[in-house]
Amino acid sequence: MAGAARRSIRTTEKRPRAAVPRADETFAAAIRASGVPMLLAEARPPGYPVAFANEAFCRLTGHAADEILGRDCPFLQEAGNGGLPLAHLRAALSRGEEARGEVRLARKDGMFVGAAVSVSPVRVASGTRYAFAVFTDVAAREDDDAAGSRAALQAALEHRTELLHELDHRAKNTLQVIASLLMLRARRGPDAATRAILDRMAERVGALAAVQRLGGPDDGCLDLRVFAEEMAGELLAGVEPGRITVSVEVEPILVPAAKAGPLVLLLHELAVNAIRHAFPDGRRGNVRIAAARADGRLALEVADDGVGLQATNPPRDGFGLSLIAMVARQLGGVLVWDEARPGTRAQVSLPLDAAGA
Structure with missing residues (x-):
């Protein structure tokens, strides 16, 4: 047993056994059959001889x-480690009070087992006094307490997981509602410029909603390849079929929930910028979206074979380009624009701890 150590057992001579007090047979049978260790000793000094012990105590x-019967109680305790001294026991019983404590019970095999004990005074009609002791195996109690603690922790974890899933669901629904409201307002916009701005805002909110929808059920991590493939399909849905092709060459990189939103917004903005502005006047072309680990960093690239930056001459203070630059800085990345000849290539290098391992 836990905490057990071999020690010598002190022996004493048996004393004549006193008769067990008469009791109701049903109650007596319950005591004998109980799984709780119980012992009845005569309240007779100096050693309080044992008058009864149930099977659980044995x-x-x-x-x-x-x-056990007829032996003095001290033989059942580890020598020098009584835990519940007889002097304390006698004093409590003489006052008619319950005594509590912990003892180290000597087992027959020479080992010792810790037990909590509660001793109550009992007086029968004949006037004979007894001490009725109920024991609890400390090791078993600690195991039960540990099991109870584990069960409580598991229940708390499950409750926390349910709350996180509920919050995630609410966040996703809220973003979808916002995107819908923006699109509804865009259709009723007073002019084309206003409608275009509202449409773009709805698309950005939709990209953020995808983080909630595609994130893992437990840790919220987002598979960047899954998002890129879905994003490409949604962006092409608004383009004349066959006019633009989008290739996705993204490794299956898991992005932590805390970084998924900014990274998704960055990738979405780069892709939209290429599809919307690289192929004016019905021009046909190709867009390549790539992401891979390289030299301990995450390398993102969105390239097109369109008309190029010089031809489109985008305003450097425009909202789209400003948003791309801002998010790249937020992620600790380095953004580089290149003329691909033909087309444009945007490259972003991010530390892996910003994008996931």
Whole structure:
């Protein structure tokens, strides 16, 4: 047993056994059959001889009943480590009070087992006084407490997980509602410029909603390749079929939930910028979206074979380009625009701890 150590057992001579007090047979049978270790000792100094021990107590100590009955109680305790001194016990019983404490019970095999004990005074009609002791195996109690603690922690974890899933669901629904409201307002916009601005805002909110929808059910991590493939399909849905092709060459990189939003917004903005502005006047072309680990960093690239930056001459203070630059800085990345000849290439290098391992 836990905390057990071999020690010598002090032996004493048996005293004549006193008769067990008469009791209701049903109650007596319940005491004998109980799984709780119980012992009845005569409140007779100096050693309080044992008058009764149930089967549970015998199992706890490894002693047979006939090896216990009539023996003084101290033989059942580890020498020098009484835990519940007889002086304290006698004083409590003399006042008619319950005594509590912990003892180290000597087992028959030479080992010792820690037990919590509660001793109550009992007086029968004849006037004979007894001490009725109820024991609890400390090791078993600690195991039960540990099991209870584990169960409580598991329940708390499950509750926390349910709350996180509920919050995630609410966040996703809220973003979808916002995107819908923006698109509704765009259709009723007073002019084309206003409608275009509202449409772009709705698309950006939709990209953020995808983070909630595609994130893992437990840790919220987003698979960047899954998002890129879905994003490409949605962006092409608004383009004349066959006019623009989008190739996705993205490794299956898991992005932590805390970084998924900014990274998704960055990738979405780069892709939209290429599809919307690289191929004016019905021009046909190709867009390549790539992401891979390189030299301990995450390398993002969105390239097109369109008309190029010089031809489109985008305003450097425009909202789209400003948003791309801002998010790249937020992620600790380095943004580079190149003339691909033909077309334009945007490259972003990010530390892996910003984008996931």
